[in-house]
Amino acid sequence: MEYNLREEGFYGNMEPEQITEMYGSPVYVYNEETLRSRCRELKKMVRYPHFVIDYSIKANFNPALLQIVKEEGLEVDVMSPGEIYLAKMAGYEANEIFYICNNVSEQEMRYAIEAGVTTSVDSLSQLEQYGRLNPGGKVAVRLNPGYGAGHHQKVITAGKKTKFGIDVEMLPEVKAVLARYSLKLVGVNQHIGSLFLEKEQYLKSVDSLLECAKEFSDLEFVDFGGGFGIAYHKENQIQRLDLADLGKSLDEIMYRFVKEYGKEITFRAEPGRYVTAESSVLLGTVNTVKTNHGKKYIGTDIGFNVLMRPVLYDSYHEIEVYEKNRKVTGKRETVTIVGNICESGDILAKDRELPHIEEKDMIGVLDAGAYGHVMSSNYNGRLRPAEVLVKRDGENCLIRKRDTLDDLVKNYVLLP
Ligand SMILES: Cc1ncc(COP(=O)(O)O)c(C=O)c1O
Ligand SMILES: N[C@@H](CCCC[NH3+])C(=O)O
Numbered sequence: 001m002e003y004n005l006r007e008e009g010f011y012g013n014m015e016p017e018q019i020t021e022m023y024g025s026p027v028y029v030y031n032e033e034t035l036r037s038r039c040r041e042l043k044k045m046v047r048y049p050h051f052v053i054d055y056s057i058k059a060n061f062n063p064a065l066l067q068i069v070k071e072e073g074l075e076v077d078v079m080s081p082g083e084i085y086l087a088k089m090a091g092y093e094a095n096e097i098f099y100i101c102n103n104v105s106e107q108e109m110r111y112a113i114e115a116g117v118t119t120s121v122d123s124l125s126q127l128e129q130y131g132r133l134n135p136g137g138k139v140a141v142r143l144n145p146g147y148g149a150g151h152h153q154k155v156i157t158a159g160k161k162t163k164f165g166i167d168v169e170m171l172p173e174v175k176a177v178l179a180r181y182s183l184k185l186v187g188v189n190q191h192i193g194s195l196f197l198e199k200e201q202y203l204k205s206v207d208s209l210l211e212c213a214k215e216f217s218d219l220e221f222v223d224f225g226g227g228f229g230i231a232y233h234k235e236n237q238i239q240r241l242d243l244a245d246l247g248k249s250l251d252e253i254m255y256r257f258v259k260e261y262g263k264e265i266t267f268r269a270e271p272g273r274y275v276t277a278e279s280s281v282l283l284g285t286v287n288t289v290k291t292n293h294g295k296k297y298i299g300t301d302i303g304f305n306v307l308m309r310p311v312l313y314d315s316y317h318e319i320e321v322y323e324k325n326r327k328v329t330g331k332r333e334t335v336t337i338v339g340n341i342c343e344s345g346d347i348l349a350k351d352r353e354l355p356h357i358e359e360k361d362m363i364g365v366l367d368a369g370a371y372g373h374v375m376s377s378n379y380n381g382r383l384r385p386a387e388v389l390v391k392r393d394g395e396n397c398l399i400r401k402r403d404t405l406d407d408l409v410k411n412y413v414l415l416p
Pocket of ligand 2: 058157309
């Protein structure tokens with residue numbers, strides 16, 4: 001199936017090339033309507049009334065996007081003081097921010113406590129640290145239910161092969177630490193990993209988490225985690241995770257649980273990718289077309305400093321070709337799309353069959369809105385791209401400036 005977001009109006013009132021002329025190439029372009037639609041689907045995925053969606057802002061913390069997500073009624077989960085700061089910048093109050101930390105210093109934990117956000121710790125030693133810093137306080141713990149899922153070993157965050165969470169076998173020790181520091185356990189949470197399209201593993205982990213939850217009589221919430229998948233491959237009609245179906249199963253589980261527990265607690269989920277991935281296309285320009293030992297390379301300005309996922313996880317992103325000042329030939333060919341970084345591994349798409357590409361054409365890398373710009377870097381002294389929002393009226397606006405050369409050097413200190 002050939003996708004064409006340009007024809008579907010993704011870029012609003014401008015052509016892709018006008019956007020890069022205005023904001024530079026490469027550039028991350030976001031579509032407000034797509035972002036809002038994903039938020040709305042999540043908001044209505046269950047019937048249970050006390051169900052909170054925490055958008056996991058590690059996927060994309062651009063404050064302008066967070067403002068939209070907040071308007072749609074999602075709360076947030078964060079990973080660091082930096083993310084707390086960004087969420088607050090976008091207007092989030094402390095009670096709408098859930099800090100799920102991992103291996104943090106006393107200083108970092110103190111920042112969160114002083115900011116007034118609920119904190120979840122994921123080891124006995126971090127629970128001890130929390131107790132020392134905030135005796136008598138409220139805390140949550142992240143458990144490892146023993147089930148993991150994800151698109152790559154590197155993003156599976158529960159089960160036997162990961163650093164995350166407290167092994168559920170250790171609940172007696174958890175209780176001992178809580179008692180030692182008079183801590184109140186307000187929540188238990190988990191996150192089994194990133195990107196699943198089938199609900200089964202998630203539901204198993206939910207069951208296991210709820211079994212643990214029953215061991216604590218005074219919980220305010222249980223957080224099932226994120227990981228909701230989207231379909232990066234547009235072939236075969238594979239769709240994003242079926243939220244209505246997952247919601248139905250969760251409803252059954254939640255209603256059953258509160259009946260047994262005797263109290264209507266809050267349940268939470270914390271998707272990141274599902275919220276923002278599809279809302280962005282990364283636009284870039286073809287600078288070179290060359291053949292090397294029989295292989296055709298399309299040399300673009302989208303190096304792995306701009307989008308790291310293909311290099312880090314062999315991730316697949318669909319690519320659209322926007323021809324510039326020429327007739328479309330209808331010809332297709334197999335090419336390897338690379339960036340401008342000084343490493344052989346700088347490959348965006350390997351041996352991909354695409355419409356014929358010429359120099360000066362543009363490409364659009366789909367589903368770039370999650371773990372895209374936030375994972376970009378200045379490697380090779382390159383400037384991180386601008387971010388642009390196409391609003392619902394079709395007009396666009398800048399939501400993050402492209403780095404300048406001054407940005408690149410501003411934190412360096414020359415020797416006297
Ligand atoms: C604790 C936690 N919650 C939520 C997420 C969001 O994951 P995803 O973007 O796959 O929904 C992550 C990332 O995997 C995470 O580590
Ligand atoms: N960065 C990963 C997801 C990691 C989620 C964070 N635990 C990706 O692009 O797929």
